[in-house]
Amino acid sequence: MSTPRPFKRFSPEEDRIWQMLWARQMDNCQLHASxxxxxxxxxxxxxxxxxPDFGEMNERLKALVGWELVSTDVIFSDGQTWFEHLARRxxxxxxxxxxxxxxxxxxLPDIWHDTFGHLPLMTDPRYADxxxxxxxxxxxxxxxxxxxxGSLWWYTIEFGFMxxxxEMKAFGAGLMSSPGEIEHAYSDAVAKTPFSIEAFERISPSPHAMHNTLFILDDMAQLEASAEQWASLHPAPVSL
Ligand SMILES: [Fe+2]
Structure with a gap:
């Protein structure tokens, strides 16, 4: 578990990458984002x-939904560590x-993906819950x-439409943070299919290849029901 620590101060060079990403992606987001x-x-x-100043954003997020931001230098954390933190908001x-x-x-998820892709959605109480x-x-x-x-997460939270x-809007954080992915996702090369929980048993995402099928959620209620729906199809969890 990471111990809370001050957020890093970013260099002008790092800010320059942020500026370039914002300039490259914001038109896509204005057009396609939920x-x-x-x-x-x-x-x-x-x-x-x-x-952004993460100390300041942390205060805003706490006030909005009761979540906190925790700094880590782990670039790619294993799922267990990630879920243990999410479970504690x-x-x-x-x-x-x-x-x-x-x-x-x-x-690799970076600060652009985590921040620009995920955090705007995390300000919604239903989504955050x-x-x-x-x-x-x-x-x-x-x-x-x-x-x-994990595939359910990938095709909804990371790459889902809603x-x-x-109108079909880009919803997943991976679409919002990646100019390459969102432009590809809206092309004819990608089949957009209505969401079905069973699909994730047959499909294994790869972070190293562009998708050829993505899924459309009807609404937030369908997303909210999906994890428990997955659990009902996998009724034999061990006690850990
Ligand atoms: Fe992500």
Whole structure:
């Protein structure tokens, strides 16, 4: 478990990467993002000019939904550590930003992905409660037993679409943070299929390849029900 520590101060060079990512991605987000994500960006006070002050954002997030941000230098944490933090309403922030050559896509979550992709949605109380609930469900199982639950996370929280006012909106944090992924996701190369819990038993995502199928959630209620629905299909968790 990470011990709480002060957030890192980022260099002008790191801020420059943030500025480039923002300039490259914001038009995609204005066009395709859910209202939930767009509203959250505003609530957290993120700006195009620099990596945010996490102390300040932490206070805003605590006030909005009772979650806290925890700094980590682990670039790619194992699922267990990640879920243990989420279960305590703690969101780990990777204090690393991608290289300029990886602006379009990086398989490793970085501070751009964690912050710009995930945090706007985390300002919504229903969404934030669901993420904690998902972690509680995950912790009932061993990593081996919950592999397809990881796929559910991947295709909803990271790369899901959601219907909003009759329109298909980009919802997942991986779509919001990756110019390469969101542009690919809206192309004809990707089949957009209605969400079904059974699909995740047959499909294994790879962080190193672009997708050819992505899923559309009807609404927040369908997302909220999905982790427990997965659990009902996997009724034999061990007691840990
Ligand atoms: Fe993520």
């Amino acid at each position: 209202r939930l994500w767009l509203g959250g960006l505003h609530k957290l006070g993120m700006t195009p000019d620099r990596i 703690q969101f780990l922030i990777t204090e690393y930003i991608r290289d300029e050559k990886d602006l379009l896509y990086t398989p 669901y993420v904690q609930h998902f972690a509680h469900v995950a912790l009932r199982y061993t990593p081996q037993q919950r592999k397809s639950l 219907m909003e006012g009759g």
